[in-house]
Amino acid sequence: PPNLNVAYVGILCIKKTKKPKRLSLVSHVLSFSTPSFRIVMSFLLMQQQKPVIIIGGGLSGLSAAKRLKEAGVPIILLEGRDRLGGRAHTVDIAGNQASWVELGPFWIEDHLTNPAYHLLRDIGAQVHQHDIGPSTVRIYDRRSARWLGWTATLWAFIKLGWSFSRFGKLRRNTAAFKNLGERIDVVLGKRPKREHLYLFKIFSESLNGGSTYDTHQNQLSDDLWEFTNHDEKSQVLIAGGFRLLVELLRDSLSADEVMLNQTVSRISIQQDTSAQAPVKVETADGNSFEGSNVIVTVPLGVLKAGTITFDPPLPTSKQDVIERIGFGSVEKVVMTFKNAFWRRHSQKQDHFFSIPDPIGSHGSFFDVSMSSGTGPGSPTSPCLASVFGPPKAAWVAENPDAAVEEVLSELQMLFPDTYEPPVATAASNWTTSPFSGGCYPYTSVDTQPGDFIKFAEPTHDGRVLFAGDTCAVGVALGYVEGAMAAGERAADAVIATVTDSQSA
Incomplete structure (x- = not known):
């Protein structure tokens, strides 16, 4: 065809032209050539472009x-x-295609408006609601060696919501506190209940990755920083994990x-x-x-x-x-079992927090069984993830075997009558890995x-x-x-x- 003949002549001219003039010649030819010829010449330009x-x-x-x-x-x-x-790393810890667990991010926040979810939805990925509240969480206090009743657990979450609301009112005085830890102390009062203090620590240190006393007092304020905070209207787990993305x-x-x-x-x-x-x-x-x-x-x-x-x-x-x-540290120990021995109801998601004494940002267990399969109708396995915030996270990364042993001992203590050994376990090491050096950024007191x-x-x-x-x-x-x-x-x-x- 005539257009291709012209293109061929153009290619020969380019090959015979000295290198410094190559681009100028192509640009000159492109200015008056036919559409088909311009396509060929644009391809040649792209071939010359460095990656x-x-x-x-x-x-x-x-x-x-x-x-x-x-x-x-x-x-x-x-x-x-x-x-x-x-850091998006999903592992099949039992190697059976039914025990996929996240060593990195767990869930997708506000999924209906989240572009990551839209990509997964377009390929038919399945998601499961991940609720964290009084209906799905139990709290054990190691100091008193007892499980809190449903009323006390409900009140702890109500107090948490009230505290976040109170937090918003304190934002107006941006010079009042040195760090986030001081603000938490003021919001919760002089003698807070252990479960109230622990929940606040879970939602700050284990989610932000930094100590509350090294975190900027306005970490949660949208009007001070360039990023936004999630509305947390929904949290969903991906069946098969972020590996699909x-x-x-x-x-x-x-x-x-x-x-x-x-x-x-x-x-x-x-x-x-x-x-x-x-x-x-x-x-x-x-x-x-x-x-x-x-x-x-x-x-x-x-x-x-x-x-x-x-x-x-x-x-x-x-x-x-x-x-x-700031760049924070959060580590996980993940486990899969033959039976979900920790559940009150066999088919219902069941998380639990074990409040250490003294209080620290560890002891939180999340039931992630629903996302352990590969999709609709696929088999799943009972899976738990124990999350560690700072400073314990660094210890987990450096001592993964000891961390697994500690977590299993805690499970035996919490469920002495129903506990069973795991089928497989794994632990993350984001803090010590030379390819990450931690988990994710946060606003430090110096930010x-x-x-x-x-x-x-x-x-x-x-x-x-x-x-x-x-x-x-x-x-x-x-x-x-x-x-x-x-x-x-x-x-x-x-x-x-x-x-x-x-x-x-």
Whole structure:
């Protein structure tokens, strides 16, 4: 056909043209060619374009990769682990396809308005309501060695709701307290009941990941920070876990675009803005990759550890923000059993909290059996997850076997007549892993308004972009949808740059 003949002649001309004039010739030809010819030439331009290098194969990095690939931008995704997903890690601890348990995020908040849920719904994933309240939670006080009655449990949750309401009123005086812990002490009064204090600690330390006395007093205030807080109208568990979301994003990429076991150690930016490969990424085992831009999606804990060197260094303002924002620790011990011996009713979800003495942010057990299968009609297994907040989380990460033994001993103490040994167990180690250095960000006492916006800003003349759950500007900090949105936002910034350069 005539159009293809013209395209063929154009290709021959390009091949005979000296390299420095190649792009200008293509752009000139594109200005007057036919639509079919422009398609061919645009493809040639894309082939010459250096890839965007994405560091980190978690949900943020995968979301960025998917968005870039859909726009026709070449990519290379580097992941230090031998798997994708990052902190979204679902394990089949018994290896029977019926005991899938989350070592990372548990549930999806406010699922009807959550984009992560919409992606899962489109592929037919099944979700289960995850209720945490007086009808599904029992509380055991180790000091008195007794289970609280239903009335006391109900009152504890009413007190929790009242305390959060009281918290909102105290926000008006932003200079009244040094940290979140002091605010909790004032809200609960001088002699709070142990169950009231414990519930507040569970919803602050175990969910935020930081000690209440190292957390900013306005952690829960929407009007001070750049991120939003969930309305918590719903919480759902995913049948089969977040691995379904990881697989969905992974399947949009080809095998040669994803490289595992690549621990990035250095990112270099060429000072010459006309360089064809302005970005060079090096790994710990000596591999190097060249690209046009780099999107850094590694957790904040990795940047705090300084295991990735930037050349030239990150601006001082960026380094200060990395230092000021907190990065918390939450660990889990997960177990599967033959029978759900802890339940009062065999088919009903049953969580329970065991208040330690003295009070600490551990002893919470969540019944996650409903999500242990792979979908509608699939078999499930009775599964429990015990969650540890700071400071005990660090001990769990360093001593997983001892942590499992401690949890099982506690279960024997709580259910002496019905306890049975587990079929399989596992423990997380986010705090000690060099690929995370913790779980998720929080507003420390040193965090300043605007820090999350500054953290999300690109550096090195726009060549280095940042994504991940710490870049949750306008969405929930530390949550899956925040990480995914940040990855897509960074990808869109690169796409806009590519589009502008092609237009020029």
